[in-house]
Amino acid sequence: MSTPIDARAAGLRDRLRGSLAAAALTPMGPDGAVDLDVAESYFRRLVASGADALAVLAHTGRGPFLSAQVRAGVITRARRAGVPVIVGVGGARPEQGSNAVEDARTAAELGADAVLVFPEPGDRVALHEAVWSAAGLPMIAFDLYTNPCPPDTLHRILSLPGVAGLKTALLSDAMACQETIALTRDADRLAITGEDRMFAASLLWGAQAALVGVAAASVGTTAAVMRAYEGDDLRGFEKAAARLDRLAAATFTAPMEGYVQRMAWLAAAEGLVPEEHAHDPYGPALPDGERARVLAA
Ligand SMILES: N[C@@H](CC=O)C(=O)O
Numbered sequence: 001m002s003t004p005i006d007a008r009a010a011g012l013r014d015r016l017r018g019s020l021a022a023a024a025l026t027p028m029g030p031d032g033a034v035d036l037d038v039a040e041s042y043f044r045r046l047v048a049s050g051a052d053a054l055a056v057l058a059h060t061g062r063g064p065f066l067s068a069q070v071r072a073g074v075i076t077r078a079r080r081a082g083v084p085v086i087v088g089v090g091g092a093r094p095e096q097g098s099n100a101v102e103d104a105r106t107a108a109e110l111g112a113d114a115v116l117v118f119p120e121p122g123d124r125v126a127l128h129e130a131v132w133s134a135a136g137l138p139m140i141a142f143d144l145y146t147n148p149c150p151p152d153t154l155h156r157i158l159s160l161p162g163v164a165g166l167k168t169a170l171l172s173d174a175m176a177c178q179e180t181i182a183l184t185r186d187a188d189r190l191a192i193t194g195e196d197r198m199f200a201a202s203l204l205w206g207a208q209a210a211l212v213g214v215a216a217a218s219v220g221t222t223a224a225v226m227r228a229y230e231g232d233d234l235r236g237f238e239k240a241a242a243r244l245d246r247l248a249a250a251t252f253t254a255p256m257e258g259y260v261q262r263m264a265w266l267a268a269a270e271g272l273v274p275e276e277h278a279h280d281p282y283g284p285a286l287p288d289g290e291r292a293r294v295l296a297a
Contacts, residue, residue, distance in 0.1 A: 091118030165190030250297030
């Protein structure tokens, strides 16, 4: 039995069903500087290429690393793209206190449609309750590979009225992904795949929408899988899934945190962002030849 969902959260859940949200990069220079005009033009291009919604300041967008001022600018510019905007909130590093509540308040003031609540140390249920009571924005819970959430905690989060859905981004744990999707659907919330390396499988396991970093570039590759699945085009689904798997295998691989830089290279190669704004100063150093290998995929 699930707790009744709040009407705002139910509205977002229904609006996002079947949709593809691109977990957008925050285009940056090598020093981390963000040019908001470049960011806006990138967000618009993602939408023109097939993204139904934008998830900004999420893991791909390096939200936890960015200042309040840059975060506000990114949200404002993303809203101009005319699709639902989901904002990553919180995700404090161990040496910091949580910014989740403040981030969520700002997202609400700037007109965001929902927040994606990063996992943080401590009581995750209380974190979601605090975010909801401060901002009143529908929440998407986040089971992220860097800090996976125990199923009993997920169950409690999913019974909060402000939770519209749950995104799994476990990347390699198929059993946990299946369990999380089942828990989410049992709670009548939206099961959102963030499984770049198990994308097609996660749809077959019951995911009802997608929010993925692999759609930070080459959006059409991910959109094709979603559309073929929804259109019952099983042969098309198989072909599109194989293509997406090749892209994800080249980008979402060890060191996993290097995926942001790899997607930035792709975004630059496609003309979504200028080369000089295709940097991830927060990720690991990548070996020589990695860029060429990614672009070849
Ligand atoms: N979990 C990532 C996206 C991965 O697909 C994010 O939050 O950006």
